[in-house]
Amino acid sequence: MARPSAASMLPGVLAAFAWITSLFAGVYCKFVSFTSTGGNTAEPVTLYFGIWYYQGWSVVQNSVQGTVILESCYNYPDGTNFDAQWRSAKAFSTMALIIGGVVTFWALLAGCLYPSSGAYKAGGLAYLVCCLFQGLSLLLLSSNACHDNNVLAAVEGTEGVNAAFPESCSMAAGGSCAIAGTVLWFTAALAALWVKPPVRSPITVETQDVTYTKTTGADWTAVVSEQVVKGEPVPVGEMGKEEQAV
DSSP states (O other): OOOOOHHHHHHHHHHHHHHHHHHHHHHOSOSEEEEOOEESOSSOOEEEEOSSEEEEEEEEEETTTEEEEEEEEEEOOTTOOOOHHHHHHHHHHHHHHHHHHHHHHHHHTHHHHOOOHHHHHHHHHHHHHHHHHHHHGGGGGGSHHHHSOHHHHHHHTSTTOOEEOOSSOEEOHHHHHHHHHHHHHHHHHHHHHHSOOOOOOOOEEOOEEEEEEEEEOTTSOEEEEEEEEEOOOEEHHHHHHHHHHO
C-alpha cells in the first residue's frame, strides 16, 4: 500500500493548526484588553475579556507560600449585557470549531479513508465556511465587550479602586489568534481545492502461463511435463476486462 504524499495531507495539517488557534481565540479569556490610563496605581493595570470568559483573580492562603494571588478565567456574571454582536461572536466561533473540528479529523484520516477528489473539494468548501465564521468572531471588537463593558464599569465602581480605563478596548492575544485562525482556514481551503487526495494502491493478481507437454516413450508410456512462465501483476479491474475480451 502506497503511503500518502505530503502534499495530499497538507489540507489536514493546515486545518489542524487553524483549529488550535481558533480554539485558543474562542475559549481564552484574553481576546480584548483595557489598560488603565490614570489612577493611583504604581503601574498600569490591564484587564482582559474573552468571548466566553473574562480574566479574574483569586486569593489563596497557603501555609508554605502565604497569600498567593492566582490569575484565572471566569464565567461572566449574571446581568452581563451581551448585545447582538457579542452573541454573534459566540455563535460563529462555536460553529467554526465544531464544523472545522469534524472536517479536520476526517482530513487527517484521509490516508486511511482515501476520499474521492469531489469529497476533498467539499472539505475545502467547508474550510471556507470556517474561515468566514472565524472572521465573524471578530464582531466582539464592536460589541459591548469592547465599548460598553458593564463588567469593567463594575470594577471601576468598586470601592478602593482608583483607576481610569479607556472607553474602547485593544486587541489582545485571543484576537490575534482569531485573525491567524481565519488566515489558516483560508489556506487550508485553498490546499484542499488544489491538491489531489491520497490514492489507494491497486490490488493486483499475479498471472502466469502454464504449458503442458505430453510425450510418449518407447514403451508407450505417456509422460506429461508442465512449464510455468510467470507474467506481470495485473490490477483486479484490468484482469476482469481481459477476461471479457476473451
